[in-house]
Structure formats: structure tokens, C-alpha cells
Amino acid sequence: MAAPSGGVNCEEFAEFQELLKVMRTIDDRIVHELNTTVPTASFAGKIDASQTCKQLYESLMSAHASRDRVIKNCIAQTSAVVKHLREEREKNLDDLTLLKQLRKEQTKLKWMQSELNVEEVVNDRSWKVFNERCRIHFKPPKHE
Numbered sequence: 365m366a367a368p369s370g371g372v373n374c375e376e377f378a379e380f381q382e383l384l385k386v387m388r389t390i391d392d393r394i395v396h397e398l399n400t401t402v403p404t405a406s407f408a409g410k411i412d413a414s415q416t417c418k419q420l421y422e423s424l425m426s427a428h429a430s431r432d433r434v435i436k437n438c439i440a441q442t443s444a445v446v447k448h449l450r451e452e453r454e455k456n457l458d459d460l461t462l463l464k465q466l467r468k469e470q471t472k473l474k475w476m477q478s479e480l481n482v483e484e485v486v487n488d489r490s491w492k493v494f495n496e497r498c499r500i501h502f503k504p505p506k507h508e
Contacts, residue, residue: 374438377472390427391490398497417502442473
């Protein structure tokens, strides 16, 4: 699933996390998807498993790339905000509101960076399941 066309709101971490949750639907449902679309040996003649696996491969690649872009884009945006707030803070060391906002943005940045680790785990799990079921039906291109 691609990111919504209206763009991503990186300002609110809860919205960012909710978007990632929706975008991870394909990964959450991969076992079910494979069980219902890739036949076992006894049903192999009734469904074109190679085409099904190819489509699933393309969907996973697209979903993973979209999420990677969203996460990295939000990290870049939040990093820029943190940098700006640090510069402002250096000019005005007595402004406690500025310090509070800087800390809030730094925390949000750490959370967003941790989503990269979550993404790695989700992707690894999906590829493992995909390869277990599709390796005999479909060989991904070598450029991966």
C-alpha cells in the first residue's frame, strides 16, 4: 500500500505511527495471503503460483520502498526541526519553552529512527515467509 497522496504528517508521531501501521497491512497478512493464493502440492495444477508469487513479490517490494521513503522523509524533516531549534536555543539559553520543544522534537526523532529497526524486522519476517512458500514458484530478479 502506498502512502496517501496528501502527503505524510511528520509533526504528530501518533499519526506517523498509524500511517505505518496501515502501510504494513501487506506484511501483517502475508501468511494468510500465501496460504490462500499459493497452492500446496496437491492443488498445484489449479492455480498459477508463479504469477501469484510474482505479484506478491512486486507488492512487497513496493510497500517496503514506500515505507522506507516515508520513514526517512519524516526523519529528515524532524532532523531539520531539531537543528533549527538547537540554533535558536544557542541564541537564547534562558528560553525554557524552547528547551522543552527541542527535547520533544529530539524524542520524536529517536522514535522515528527506531521505526527503521522495526521496519527491518517486519521486512525480514515477510521475506522469510515469502521465500519459504514461493521459492519453487518464482525467482526474484538478481539486482536485489
